[in-house]
Amino acid sequence: MKKLISLDWKSLFRIHLPISVGLALLSLLFYYPLLSGKVLVQSDIRQYEGMSRQLKEHRVETGQETYWIDNAFGGMPTFQLGAEYPGDFLSPIYHFFRLLPRPAHILFLYFIGVYLLLTVLQYPWYYSLFGSLAYGFSTYLLIILQVGHNTKALAVSFFAFVLAGLMLLFQKRYVWGFVLSTLALGMQIRANHYQMTYYLLMLVGVFCIGYAYQAYKDKTLLSYGKGFSLFVLACVLALGLNATPLLATAEYSDFSTRGQSELKYLPDGSPKEQSTGLDYDYITEYSYGIFESLNLIVPRIQGGGSSENLGEKHGLFDFLIENGVSRAQATQFTQQVPTYWGNQPILEAPAYIGITVFFFALLGFLFTKGTLRNVLALGALFSLLLSWGKNFSFITDLFISFFPLYTKFRAVSSIQVVLELCFPLLAVMGLHWSFSKENKWEYKRFFKWVLGIVVFFVALFFAKSMFSFSGANDAYFEQIYGEVILEKIKEARISIFKADLLRAVVYIIVLASVVWAFRTSKIRKIGALGLVFILLLVDLVGISIQYIDREGFVPKTQQIPFKATAADQAILQDTTRYRVLEPQLGLTGARTSFFHNAIGGYHGAKPRRFEELFDYYQSNQITEVLDFLNVKYILYSDPDSGELKPMRNSNALGSAWPVYSLKEVPSADAVLQALENTDFKAEALFISGDIPDDKPLTFDVDSLAKISLRSAKPDKLVYDLTLTKDQFFVFSEMYYPKGWSAKIDGETTPIYNVNYVLRGLFVPAQSKSIAFEFSPPVVTLGTSLRGVSLTLFIGISFSMLYIQYRKRNSGL
Known part of the structure; x- marks a missing residue:
């Protein structure tokens, strides 16, 4: 005990x-x-730094935590942005x-x-x-x-x-x-x-x-x-x-893109697939290919990653030199060759677990028994089948339809993480069997399986004519590089295919020889295990290190994720409250968010209504949407210089404004459909039920009314008012019902959802101040x-x- x-x-x-x-x-x-004191610059972390800059600055300046930021998607909670x-x-x-x-x-x-x-x-x-x-x-x-x-x-x-x-x-x-x-x-x-x-x-x-x-x-x-x-x-x-x-x-x-949409139609008018989570195509966009699964043990059997550094190997470099391309240009081109020919949109690197690990994992499965072996094998198989996504739709559809929360997650290939753990554990079981002489040496069965693996790889080697070596993006590459270069890229794919299959065969033969030598007492255990460790490290590190960008490490002084352009500097001279749109980034980049309160951003769970509104704006080019979102500046790329230039939107409606009327529409779809025919300076839209029936819908706008923003923090906004009549004010701030409260002259008042994403308040005459505060219960x-x-x-x-x-x- x-x-x-x-x-x-x-x-x-x-x-x-x-x-x-x-x-x-x-x-x-x-x-x-x-x-040496350097830090790794990671692409997704650059985006995160852009998104979270306001949060971190607020933390440093005030010593307090904010659970809301203004610098991305018009405003959103920080719950998935590193909130403490x-x-x-x-x-x-x-x-x-x-x-x-x-x-x-x-x-x-x-x-x-x-x-x-x-x-x-x-x-x-x-x-x-x-x-x-x-x-x-x-x-x-x-x-x-x-x-x-x-x-x-x-x-x-x-x-x-x-x-x-x-x-x-x-x-x-x-x-x-x-x-x-x-x-x-x-x-x-x-x-x-x-x-x-x-x-x-x-x-x-x-x-x-x-x-x-x-x-x-x-x-x-x-x-x-x-x-x-x-x-x-x-x-x-x-x-x-x-x-x-x-x-x-x-x-x-519930309020993000992971929740259920209220819309029944897409921006182009076609019916929208109803789902309580992400849609099927988005969930399965990154589905592991069935044949591609062999890159677990033959790393570049489908070309490796989407941008391979071939150096002077596989014939492409020599072809470029022979056709008059300078050595420097040829070197630059062969550092980023699109050799991947699988069906995923992009692949950073193959999910290689190692031929050494596979060899011993197979021995662990074949020659050991017990519950641990069974659950590891089942876990690995289960992981592999689900990672195939739309390529093995039966099981994927089953999980999407019947397993709770499965539709909340994208990139089904990510379930490979389970397989990545199961295989090394099985490999240890196989290694233990191989180098423990108390375990029965079934040499005939052992060599039968070794021969079977070798024959399988050799058969693939000679069956290369069965494969097209054409990738999903080859039509695009043909436009960029031309037909001749694309054919040479395909030849490089074939060369890589053959080279990695031969590599796998050599490893299998060497590993089998080490096990045989130990089992027949031709080598001591310590020597055999030493060889296996060397083979493991050469195998895994030799492949992994090809995809580690050593140039991605920079001194801490160079760690700033984004550098301000002249356009950014010009916009920052404006100290009023406004938003900035960088159309070429849309909602997929956080560069703008690093410097400004932006419309865009980078996040896997964007505010759902905001994304729907932006998609509708993009599809129908309704510029009035930018006006009520208070987009004062648009950053566009100059066609001649390629530099970013600021364009001022003089129609931006500002931080808040009174409207003459409220227009009731029956549904979320109806709000978006009414965008084109609404003067948002005079009218606001609301969905039936969002504003009580006993509230007025028309107003005599006070021509002398004034509203100004006294102070602005991410989680608290204070406005000063001069007002002689009851009014309804629209605020160009994102509506979020969980945690935001409003007070007029210290008295709590309800916040209403208008224009699909904005806040609105009924403000009585003679009111002096309005305060919004975010304090989530x-x-x-x-x-x-x-x-x-x-x-x-x-x-x-x-x-x-x-x-x-x-x-x-x-x-x-």
């Missing part, structure tokens, strides 16, 4: 701690520019791991999480180390760091920690299992990528079902039930420790739930420790 509350301190200090330090150093060495909430008791754990610079700290979490899981599964340290390296250096996990999907990577890095806690519970090590499960789940949820949490829980479900069946067969359902119950309790407490961001996100989701509620959850977690943990202590001392 001692093991229930004690640790193996000797192993901890002699083995595990030095390995942990070594993995931390390896993480730094892999991103060695960090050691009170009572974040998990923050110290996160900051401990942040002792390593970004992104090395996440690579370290990849490593140490799998090392911990395999140690819990009672594998010797060298097998655990193999698994941690196999996982951490997989291309997909490194690429999501390269492009700046930091929340996704952080969320994925805690998968192994959660499974380690679950396995401790199934091993009847209840105290440590409960503590680790709660904290790991809490940190995973805190990472704020709920799509990854969803996928993790799917894998956990597979584990729980598999081990429940094993417990049923072993007649140990009672102990299983205890462990499972504690894990469920850990889930509840982990949710509680993250109550504020979870509740805030759930609340905002969900933050207060969440903070209270966090405190309760922490109290319960501490209380339950110490109670369990005390019970174990009593049992140990009573000899039970």
Whole structure:
């Protein structure tokens, strides 16, 4: 019973701690520019910096948190933009791991999480180390760091920690299992990528079902039930420790593009597909190809990434030189060749798990038995099938139709993160079988499978004529480069295809030879394992490093995500309140948001109504929309110089204005359809039911009325008024019903939704001031739930420790 509350301190200090330090150093060495004080510029993080600048500046200037920003999409909550909430008791754990610079700290979490899981599964340290390296250096996990999907990577890095806690519970090590499960789940949820949490829980479900069946067969359902119950309790407490961001996100989701639209028609008048989440095409846009799945083990079997650096290989460079292209131009061209010929819109890099990992994972599946093998194999298969999306529509349609929340997430290929974890764990099982002589050496079966793999790769090599080597974007590339260059690109694709298949064959033969040599006592275990480790690192790092942009590391002084143009500087001279539109970015870039209160922005969950309004504006070119959104400046690209130039919109209606009348329309579609025929300076539109029937709809506008903005902060706006008649004022501020309140001369008054996205107020005569303030009740509620959850977690943990202590001392 001692093991229930004690640790193996000797192993901890002699083995595990030095390995942990070594993995931390390896993480730094892999991103060695960090050691010279440089930082990695990540594309998505540049966009995030643009979006969050106002939030961070407000935090620094006031020492307080704002949960609303004005600089993107006209205004939106910060719940998915790095908001910091009170009572974040998990923050110290996160900051401990942040002792390593970004992104090395996440690579370290990849490593140490799998090392911990395999140690819990009672594998010797060298097998655990193999698994941690196999996982951490997989291309997909490194690429999501390269492009700046930091929340996704952080969320994925805690998968192994959660499974380690679950396995401790199934091993009847209840105290440590409960503590680790709660904290790991809490940190995973805190990472704020709920799509990854969803996928993790799917894998956990597979584990729980598999081990429940094993417990049923072993007649140990009672102990299983205890462990499972504690894990469920850990889930509840982990949710509680993250109550504020979870509740805030759930609340905002209904008003974002992840919620259900009220529209029945698209801007072109065609019927709109009704869904409680994202539409089918958006969900499945990034669907992993069935044949493309072979790039898990043959990295560039479909060309690699969308922009491959071929250097002087594969014939393209020589062709350019022979046709009079300068060496410098040829070098530049071959650094970014569109060799990918799969069906995804764009691919940064193949999701390569390693031929070494695959080889041992296959051995683990074929030559080992048990629940762990079964759940890992099922989890990997399940992940692969779902990642195919529209290419395997039967199972995808099933999940979209019947699984709760599945329609809230896009890029179904992202579920590969489950497979990325399952394969290294299976590989460790196969490695253990290969180098443990107590396991039966089934050499005939072993070589039959090795031969089968080799024959499969060789058959693909000679079957290249079956493939077109044409990509989904080749028509575009033909227009850009011409037919001759495109044909040479196809030849390069064929060359890459053949080279990587031969590479895979060589690895399989060498790995099989190492296993055979050990099994026939021609090489010692330490030598064989040493060779396997070398092959693993050369295999994985050799591919991954091709997609790591070392030039993406810059000195901290050059870290500014965007540089202000002369046009930006000119606009910033205007100190009034206004918005800026950069049409060439639309709603897909945050450059403008870095400098101005912008119409555009960059976010995976945009305010739904705002996006719908903007789509309608773009399709029908209704410039009056820009007027009531107070777009005072439009940044356009000069056709001659290519530089941004500011154009002033003299029709912008300002921060607030009184209207003569309110026009009722029956539906959301009717509002958008009425945009073309409405004078928004005189009239405002509202949907039936949004304004009570007892309210007036026409007004005698006071010609002497004045309204001016006294102060403006993201979460508080104060206006001064001079008014002799009752009026209805429209404000060019985004309507959001959860958290915004309005007071007229200190008295609370309702805010009404007009013009589809704006706020409106009935303002009585003689009013002197209006104040809007954003104070979301969900933050207060969440903070209270966090405190309760922490109290319960501490209380339950110490109670369990005390019970174990009593049992140990009573000899039970």
